[in-house]
Amino acid sequence: MTGWIIGAVLGGIAAGYLFIPQALAEHCGTLITVGLCLILFLVGVDMGRQGNVWRDIKAAGFKVLLIPVATAAGTLGFAALGSLLLPLTVRETMAASAGFGWYSLAPMLLSSWSATLSAVAFLSNVMREVGSILLIPIVAKRLGYIECVALPGAAAMDTVLPVVVGSTHERITIYSFVSGVILSFAVPVLVPLIMTI
Amino acid sequence: MQYMDFSLLLYIGMLALGVLVGSRKSVRSRKLLWLGRLQSVALIALIAILGVEIGADDKVISSLGEIGLSALVITVFALAGSLLAVTLVRRLLGLDSRGRTAAQREDEEVKGA
Structure with missing residues (x-):
């Protein structure tokens, strides 16, 4: 799936750069908004069908919720610091980082603001997923098991979940899953919110 | 900006609607x-x-290089920040590096011995 997504982005960029006229490209925004609604609805259906999140949270105790909250706070706080080094505003770096590794959603949410920011969000969230896969085994050994959940952000619930559990212990599964679900919900809320307030 | 407030509501609404539909028994059983x-x-x-x-x-x-660099810096900061925050929370919760409470740890050590 990751390969397909990266291929689609690159193919789209090449097409948009080489032969799609500006007039047509200007309608992309509307298409993206409509498509986003469809995708978010389908993602919601998927989450609803899994359905055990609430039960999982109760089983593990509400302290589980502190992990995604800390992940979000650390991500946003440090991304804000990162803006000092970059030609981007605090708002922009925070919004890009609020994709929490969900690289297909964050850039679409940002596409109505600027294509540049959208591209930054796409790349940085792909990097977060790839980086987390590389770092999880090291963090598990050197720092701690629960910290591994922080790295992939929203991807801790699906694509990177096997990597987290494989490098740590089965007891971390629930932390990873719950954290990923909460952060996934936070993406479509936080990204537009950060850009609006 | 008015338009954006609306789209935020729209996105949350679609996600919530999906969860509502998805958690219905008739949908879950298929x-x-x-x-x-x-x-x-x-x-x-x-x-x-x-x-x-x-x-x-x-x-x-025209600014592909700058975009790549920005993305890299944001990623490194985001990863470092989230690690720092979560490691603080883990220590505050009294969990050891393997995510165990003191009781779980003793339990496992007794079984191991």
Whole structure:
């Protein structure tokens, strides 16, 4: 799936750069908004069908919720610091980082603001997923098991979940899953919110 | 800006509507293999459209290096910040580096011995 997504982005960029006229490209925004609604609805259906999140949270105790909250706070706080080094505003770096590794959603949410920011969000969230896969085994050994959940952000619930559990212990599964679900919900809320307030 | 407030509500609404539909018993009991496929196809199409929008923007093409560097810096900061925050929370919760409470740890050590 990751390969397909990266291929689609690159193919789209090449097409948009080489032969799609500006007039047509200007309608992309509307298409993206409509498509986003469809995708978010389908993602919601998927989450609803899994359905055990609430039960999982109760089983593990509400302290589980502190992990995604800390992940979000650390991500946003440090991304804000990162803006000092970059030609981007605090708002922009925070919004890009609020994709929490969900690289297909964050850039679409940002596409109505600027294509540049959208591209930054796409790349940085792909990097977060790839980086987390590389770092999880090291963090598990050197720092701690629960910290591994922080790295992939929203991807801790699906694509990177096997990597987290494989490098740590089965007891971390629930932390990873719950954290990923909460952060996934936070993406479509936080990204537009950060850009609006 | 008015328009953006509206789109935020729209996105949350769609997600919530999906969860509502998905958690119905009649929906949960079915396998719905096409659901995943539809999701993938819609996602790929949308991502390609996003690519077109990015590729058609001259500013993006002229600043690709800067975009890559920005993305890298944001990623490194985001990863470091989230690690720091979560490690603090883990210590505050009294969990050891393997995510165990003191009781769980003793339990496992007794079994191990």
